[in-house]
Amino acid sequence: MTRGASVALLGIPILALVGIPLMGLFVSSSPNELSDAFRNPALFPSIWLSLWTSTLSALLLVFSGTPLAYWLARSPSRLAWVVERVVQIPILLPPAVIGVALLIAFGRSGPLGGLGLPFSSSAVIVAQSVVAAPFYILGAKAAFTKVEPDLLYVAQSLGASPQKAFRRIGLPIAVPGLILALTLAWSRALGEFGATLLFAGNLSGRTQTMPLAILSAFESDLDLAIALSLIFVCLALAFLVGIRRIAE
Amino acid sequence: MIGRDKELRSWQLHVQARFSRGFTLDLSIESDTRPLVLIGPNGSGKSTTLRLLASALNTSSIEMQNVKVCFQFDQEVLELKDVRPHARGIAWLPQNASVFPHLSVLENLRFGHDVQHQTIEQKVLEEKLEELGLHADQQGRELSGGEARKLALARALITPHHLLLLDEPLANLDPIARQELSKMIRHAPSAVVLATHDIRLVESLEMPRVVALHRGAPFFDGSLSELRAASIARSRSDAMIQAEHQRFLRAFVA
Numbered sequence: 335m336t337r338g339a340s341v342a343l344l345g346i347p348i349l350a351l352v353g354i355p356l357m358g359l360f361v362s363s364s365p366n367e368l369s370d371a372f373r374n375p376a377l378f379p380s381i382w383l384s385l386w387t388s389t390l391s392a393l394l395l396v397f398s399g400t401p402l403a404y405w406l407a408r409s410p411s412r413l414a415w416v417v418e419r420v421v422q423i424p425i426l427l428p429p430a431v432i433g434v435a436l437l438i439a440f441g442r443s444g445p446l447g448g449l450g451l452p453f454s455s456s457a458v459i460v461a462q463s464v465v466a467a468p469f470y471i472l473g474a475k476a477a478f479t480k481v482e483p484d485l486l487y488v489a490q491s492l493g494a495s496p497q498k499a500f501r502r503i504g505l506p507i508a509v510p511g512l513i514l515a516l517t518l519a520w521s522r523a524l525g526e527f528g529a530t531l532l533f534a535g536n537l538s539g540r541t542q543t544m545p546l547a548i549l550s551a552f553e554s555d556l557d558l559a560i561a562l563s564l565i566f567v568c569l570a571l572a573f574l575v576g577i578r579r580i581a582e
Numbered sequence: 583m584i585g586r587d588k589e590l591r592s593w594q595l596h597v598q599a600r601f602s603r604g605f606t607l608d609l610s611i612e613s614d615t616r617p618l619v620l621i622g623p624n625g626s627g628k629s630t631t632l633r634l635l636a637s638a639l640n641t642s643s644i645e646m647q648n649v650k651v652c653f654q655f656d657q658e659v660l661e662l663k664d665v666r667p668h669a670r671g672i673a674w675l676p677q678n679a680s681v682f683p684h685l686s687v688l689e690n691l692r693f694g695h696d697v698q699h700q701t702i703e704q705k706v707l708e709e710k711l712e713e714l715g716l717h718a719d720q721q722g723r724e725l726s727g728g729e730a731r732k733l734a735l736a737r738a739l740i741t742p743h744h745l746l747l748l749d750e751p752l753a754n755l756d757p758i759a760r761q762e763l764s765k766m767i768r769h770a771p772s773a774v775v776l777a778t779h780d781i782r783l784v785e786s787l788e789m790p791r792v793v794a795l796h797r798g799a800p801f802f803d804g805s806l807s808e809l810r811a812a813s814i815a816r817s818r819s820d821a822m823i824q825a826e827h828q829r830f831l832r833a834f835v836a
Contacts, residue, residue: 410642484676487638490667491674492694492741493583499668502697506684
């Protein structure tokens, strides 16, 4: 056995921990339960809600997070250091804490209470964006950090304005890293559960995303929860493959 | 680019700068368009001078800078202070390869023309490609170190510019690549400022003027043969202040 292969053996425990439960989902759901799940009235609204809210969250992150990440990658200032720490915080917090914090900020007596956000579909997007933001912004920052500043200076010395140098050199070089960061953030938004439950609630058709539909099913019918989980796994796989395709 | 259809007659550079790492630079150069070499050991300020000329420095590392660059076209003298860096016509090649990795060889070559909205004849590009021995569709990231240097230099040479700044253009190259790049530099149509610590390069390129830098200040300005003579004359002098320059000169000219 080569050394590489024997080192890879060390990976078996973690592979088993990830793989066996996923296989269990496939083994323990019967075709009957699956067809029951497909007839469940909560299924399609929750899939649809998950897809469009996570897409909007991802778009929000791309439009607002990309310039922020670029600034973080380029600025040596103290302020950038502080901002980066703030952006990192949601990774450290349990999503439930984020849900509570959002309720305080956007709740009726909070500073942003006038927006009437809690328990609406917009609240789902806000919760997903906050939870997924660090994954995108820190990943995008890493992608921009890899762009050599000298390449941008060279582009400028050949006559490209700073904006053009960014558009034609900096951005394209960072794109693979940006897509990776977006995949992570989008997946995180798609699977968001805790913050959404507390801040947006679990209202079928309005705030009940796939993960919340699975929670509701789990409380009444375990077989249905298994079948829904299986559908979610398949959707997530299709989603990952799809993003790869688009990226290539 | 400023003065696009005009011919550069001479240029001036005055730099005073202090950097946060404690380094200071104090330098004035006036030159016609003949090639000029900045020579000096590592850390003497050659690269930094070129970077200041090319506006290729992160300003946060500079505590104080007073940089004045003037171009003289026929009768008219132009101070570049108010000209945005990308419009100055100062092409710059840093030490490391500066080919754009995500663009093809052809896209790299015509980058300057594309961003300046200039057209370039297909024939000129094809000739250049043939000269370089590179395939038009090859990606920048696939090139070897020598190929990338050649392409970066060729790209700068065909891009409209007045002043070409080359930072150690031949370092770490094999003899054949050195020869090819030397030839390109010798035939450069514009004013060249070259920074190096390698005196053999000055000899082989037959550069007419050498400015030697030490710790951010010039201590010699003249031809290569004068540089040699100075190192001998100074070796007889006892002046303490020159002792260090002496050692440096001897090391280079020996």
